[in-house]
Amino acid sequence: MPTWDPEIYQRYARYRDRPALDLLLQVPHDLEPREIWDLGCGTGEQAALLAARHPLARVHGLDSSPDMLAQARKRVAAVDWIEGDIAAFAPEVPPDLIFTNAALQWLGGHQALIPHLAASLAPDGVFACQMPMAYESAHHAILRETAEQGPWAGLTRQARRINPTPPTEAYYDWLAPTCDAIDIWSTTYLHALAGEDPVVEWMRGTALRPYLDALAGDAQLEPFLAAFRARIAQAFPPRADGVTLFPFSRLFILARRR
Ligand SMILES: C[S@@+](CC[C@H](N)C(=O)[O-])C[C@H]1O[C@@H](n2cnc3c(N)ncnc32)[C@H](O)[C@@H]1O
Secondary structure, three states: OOOHHHHHHHOOHHHHHHHHHHHHHHHOOOOOOOEEEEEEOOOOOHOOOOOOHHHEEEEEEEEEHHHHHHHHHHHOOOOEEEEEOHHOOOOOOOEEEEEOOOHHHHOOHHHHHHHHHHOOOOOEEEEEEEEEOOOOOHHHHHHHHHHHOOOOOHHHHOOOOOOOOOHHHHHHHHHHOOEEEEEEEEEEEEEOEEEEEEEEOOOOOOOHHHHHHHOOOOOOOHHHHHHHHHHHHHOOOOOOOOOOOEEEEEEEEEEEEE
């Protein structure tokens, strides 16, 4: 399990919030949830929003990272923050809403995980999920290639654990046995980033973390970062005004338990 960097993660909050809000807007307005779970809640922005939007609900924010949860706990007391693994999700009370933003891509086995999460919902409950289509993106391909092709390849093997996004249709098939109103779509955001090496800085908050952890304290860390920086700079050159354009595709999934 990688460590997470809440400070860097927060720096790009404006861009990361957008898909979460786009997902939140699609949660059916007639839903009056009493039990809400935010799986992989991170620093807790969305759980806090959900608690504000549904003041009568019990909101639980689950995350495996103590660092992320420490930030979340400072944010709002009205959420039950829990350290745990989404893979072992077994709520005592069936949720009326499972919200999970930018987290499930870290878990394998979606063929079993997605039906399990859907089956755990209360009748009429909503599953709302957003995941970056990370594996397929240029910046992740560059990260994998860089990690595979240097003297650091052995040390970073464990870090290369993001899987290809399953075919979109598979999510429909996994949800259809228990859910109606299945709505699946993808969006590519063209983020306009400022500053030096902004794509690498963005990735330091998430995708790069497992690699940085794997190389922590090793002489290969800086050479690996320098090689990665150089390849990313070539793939994402700044525009004439200094802005770096960073395309980022995300998959959205909504479904309602029968
Ligand atoms: C990219 S962050 C997203 C955080 C938050 N949902 C947001 O949108 O800002 C992914 C989060 O998922 C958590 N995570 C990854 N794998 C997990 C797992 N198996 N169980 C629980 N949390 C996990 C990480 O600790 C991290 O906080």
